[in-house]
Amino acid sequence: xxxxxxxxxxxxxxxxxxxxxxxxxxxxxxxxxxxxxxxxxxxxxxxxxxxxxxxxxxxxxxxxxxxxxxxxxxxxxxxxxxxxxxxxxxxxxxxxxxxxxxxxxxxxxxxxxxxxxxxxxxxxxxxxxxxxxxxxxxxxxxxxxxxxxxxxxxxxxxxxxxxxxxxxxxxxxxxxxxxxxxxxxxxxxxxxxxxxxxxxxxxxxxxxxxxxxxxxxxxxxxxxxxxxxxxxxxxxxxxxxxxxxxxxxxxxxxxxxxxxxxxxxxxxxxxxxxxxxxxxxxxxxxxxxxxxxxxxxxxxxxxxxxxxxxxxxxxxxxxxxxxxxxxxxxxxxxxxxxxxxxxxxxxxxxxxxxxxxxxxxxxxxxxxxxxxxxxxxxxxxxxxxxxxxxxxxxxxxxxxxxxxxxxxxxxxxxxxxxxxxxxxxxxxxxxxxxxxxxxxxxxxxxxxxxxxxxxxxxxxxxxxxxxxxxxxxxxxxxxxxxxxxxxxxxxxxxxxxxxxxxxxxxxxxxxxxxxxxxxxxxxxxxxxxxxxxxxxxxxxxxxxxxxxxxxxxxxxxxxxxxxxxxxxxxxxxxxxxxx
DNA sequence: GTATAACGCCACCTCCGGAG
DNA sequence: CTCCGGAGGTGGCGTTATAC
Numbered sequence: 001x002x003x004x005x006x007x008x009x010x011x012x013x014x015x016x017x018x019x020x021x022x023x024x025x026x027x028x029x030x031x032x033x034x035x036x037x038x039x040x041x042x043x044x045x046x047x048x049x050x051x052x053x054x055x056x057x058x059x060x061x062x063x064x065x066x067x068x069x070x071x072x073x074x075x076x077x078x079x080x081x082x083x084x085x086x087x088x089x090x091x092x093x094x095x096x097x098x099x100x101x102x103x104x105x106x107x108x109x110x111x112x113x114x115x116x117x118x119x120x121x122x123x124x125x126x127x128x129x130x131x132x133x134x135x136x137x138x139x140x141x142x143x144x145x146x147x148x149x150x151x152x153x154x155x156x157x158x159x160x161x162x163x164x165x166x167x168x169x170x171x172x173x174x175x176x177x178x179x180x181x182x183x184x185x186x187x188x189x190x191x192x193x194x195x196x197x198x199x200x201x202x203x204x205x206x207x208x209x210x211x212x213x214x215x216x217x218x219x220x221x222x223x224x225x226x227x228x229x230x231x232x233x234x235x236x237x238x239x240x241x242x243x244x245x246x247x248x249x250x251x252x253x254x255x256x257x258x259x260x261x262x263x264x265x266x267x268x269x270x271x272x273x274x275x276x277x278x279x280x281x282x283x284x285x286x287x288x289x290x291x292x293x294x295x296x297x298x299x300x301x302x303x304x305x306x307x308x309x310x311x312x313x314x315x316x317x318x319x320x321x322x323x324x325x326x327x328x329x330x331x332x333x334x335x336x337x338x339x340x341x342x343x344x345x346x347x348x349x350x351x352x353x354x355x356x357x358x359x360x361x362x363x364x365x366x367x368x369x370x371x372x373x374x375x376x377x378x379x380x381x382x383x384x385x386x387x388x389x390x391x392x393x394x395x396x397x398x399x400x401x402x403x404x405x406x407x408x409x410x411x412x413x414x415x416x417x418x419x420x421x422x423x424x425x426x427x428x429x430x431x432x433x434x435x436x437x438x439x440x441x442x443x444x445x446x447x448x449x450x451x452x453x454x455x456x457x458x459x460x461x462x463x464x465x466x467x468x469x470x471x472x473x474x475x476x477x478x479x480x481x482x483x484x485x486x487x488x489x490x491x492x493x494x495x496x497x498x499x500x501x502x503x504x505x506x507x508x509x510x511x512x513x514x515x516x517x518x519x520x521x522x523x524x525x526x527x528x529x530x531x532x533x534x535x536x537x538x539x540x541x542x543x544x545x546x547x548x549x550x551x552x553x554x555x556x557x558x559x560x561x562x563x564x565x566x567x568x569x570x571x572x573x574x575x576x577x578x579x
Numbered sequence: 580g581t582a583t584a585a586c587g588c589c590a591c592c593t594c595c596g597g598a599g
Numbered sequence: 600c601t602c603c604g605g606a607g608g609t610g611g612c613g614t615t616a617t618a619c
Contacts, residue, residue, distance in 0.1 A: 043611070066580065187612090190590090202612065204582065221582070325607080345587070348608075479592090511593080513600070 020218050021286035022225035027059060029292065030207075031133050033214035036401050039386025040213060044188045045397065046146075046426035050198070051206055053139035054185050057081075057103065058222055060136060061121035062229035062247055065204065065222045067105040068185060070197045079107055080197045083149060084180040090162050091170040097163050099125040099137050103184075105248060119248045125410050132418050133404045142422030143184065147193065151176045156419045160411055192427060213298060213383075216290035217363060228286065235265070235279055293368050298383035300359055302557035302564070308358050317351050382561050389478045392449065393485050396424050446486060446507060447472065455502065462501035469541070471495075471505075476561035477514045488514030491560060492525045495538035515563045522553070
């Protein structure tokens with residue numbers, strides 16, 4: 001009835017969510033985004049360690065989300081992966097000590113009364129030839145040490161020094177009593193990990209948003225990792241029974257019906273031609289299901305944003321919001337003001353939805369450009385440029401950025417330093433950032449980070465940068481954790497060759513004064529040109545000319561992170577004083 | 580059991596006008 | 600130009616409801 005008459009009557013959607021696969025390639029895109037490109041600010045930077053670690057647990061064990069995080073149907077119970085469901089031990093592998101960590105899927109679907117059938121998975125340390133970024137033990141050790149999970153060891157060197165005793169093949173590293181009931185993957189607060197377990201919905205959203213930032217048009221869901229994990233497992237000649245155990249299935253049909261991709265891995269071509277069969281031809285097609293575009297818009301292009309702001313429905317919402325504000329100020333009644341506030345929230349949400357809709361629209365029509373076909377200078381999305389503008393503010397992450405993608409054993413000096421880096425990311429405060437150049441007397445050059453003092457020295461130094469064409473591409477004022485990461489610059493001044501270098505590269509330390517200056521300076525520049533059909537662009541290395549000053553400003557916003565244009569800006573006479 | 584939308588709350592950010 | 604403070608907006612995240 002529901003799928004037939006009712007569906008017709010109500011006009012229900014029959015759309016199904018597209019099936020995506022979190023293949024190794026897609027997984028690496030997400031890790032790269034998280035560690036090497038990501039300008040997103042989590043409530044705490046330690047979230048990266050937890051996300052990265054948890055993601056690995058999922059793809060290596062095929063676990064469902066509710067078996068590691070707190071599931072929706074177990075809301076408020078704190079149930080999920082806890083320390084007491086896991087065991088860590090050290091054993092021997094080819095004459096070398098190796099840490100192994102087992103995790104039991106205590107809350108596996110359909111197994112609540114089958115204690116002995118619950119799947120237990122083992123993750124291990126030695127992965128020759130593989131980068132740190134996919135080593136689960138490296139990430140888990142950092143998480144364990146940051147909460148003090150070991151009964152007898154508190155630093156990484158102590159853990160790595162443990163070897164099995166002579167009369168035994170293994171040695172268990174016991175958990176401290178106070179962590180047994182704690183979740184392995186807790187919720188994050190601005191002050192670091194809490195003792196509360198992270199919920200499924202929180203983690204799913206994190207993964208979804210991360211995959212979008214990594215350029216995947218169809219967002220990745222954890223089930224995509226499970227699907228891929230099960231498909232890969234079928235390639236290795238395990239028996240059907242072993243695979244069922246690994247997947248946590250109780251019915252032989254489930255794997256075939258629900259998990260194996262419709263993109264078949266059977267090599268029909270080779271079979272027919274009686275050639276040795278291949279098994280690598282399908283994976284790239286599964287990777288492709290996420291429709292990745294590395295340049296996927298993360299924010300609305302300036303022109304479209306401007307048009308949306310002037311659209312009828314958008315303006316209507318804005319007007320109603322203004323009316324509401326007036327009514328809210330007028331009323332004394334709590335009930336009425338509560339009602340008005342809820343309506344206000346609703347309107348704000350509607351406006352946000354309009355933006356999201358537009359974003360989806362531009363994304364779906366966005367061109368995919370092969371890097372080799374790109375002509376001229378390439379400008380990334382404003383959002384995508386953010387990490388490069390902030391990286392000098394987070395030295396720990398800056399170090400990890402390269403280390404994590406190195407190939408070396410966990411027990412090497414690089415491995416140990418990576419674990420330590422992850423631990424400090426988990427434990428450090430994220431409330432305030434420290435700038436290398438934050439000093440009262442000495443200023444640092446924002447291009448090369450060298451210290452400098454005195455007007456004359458600055459002039460000579462900046463002249464060097466100008467002569468070598470080392471001018472920055474982004475001009476915006478960037479604040480990061482209450483500290484100025486970058487002072488604002490003015491495009492028009494920067495490319496005005498008649499000005500002294502200190503003036504051209506002058507940095508505004510206040511958002512307001514920067515915006516005011518660039519608006520006025522731009523108008524001055526345009527007016528000075530007089531009447532022309534095309535407005536030339538001051539930096540010929542970037543682009544040539546625009547049809548109108550508005551088009552030029554859109555370019556400045558998209559490619560150079562200029563602020564939205566201030567319509568009320570007036571041309572004053574050009575100020576001479578810059579200190 | 581999983582995934583997501585809608586909603587509420589909260590901390591923080593931006594904007595803007597006035598004063599110094 | 601800079602500081603200040605209030606109003607309003609934004610983004611993150613938890614909660615709840617609901618589709619599949």
